[in-house]
Amino acid sequence: MAERVSRLSTVKAAVIFTTSQCPMCHTVTSLFSELGVCAAVNELDKDPRGREMEREVARRLGRAPPVPAFFIGGRLVGSTDKIMSLHLSGKLVPRRHIALNFASS
Secondary structure (H helix, E strand, C coil), X not given: CHHHXXXXXXXXXEEEEECCCCHHHHHHHHHHHHCCCCCXXXXXXXXXXXXXXXXXXXXXXXXXXXXXXXXXXXXEEECXXXXXXXXXXXXXXXXXXXXXXXXXX
């Protein structure tokens, strides 16, 4: 399952693992959209292997629940708290042709 999560996390520059009923997932997915980022969204509760992927994402994050989980450039960035912290500090900035870039401090 680790290979599947790794593969899915690189289908686009920005990838979000969510569940369809998660309010925080919706909020942060909307933030990416407002920033002009077209992220790949993987709704784990709608995938036949979603439970297994959910366990793998939780293992990588080191916590449960594992959603939302954000990958940028194939690298796990974190969950909502990390994304919002980056956004509020101005370090999460959209770039043309690249989903997101972390602005240097």
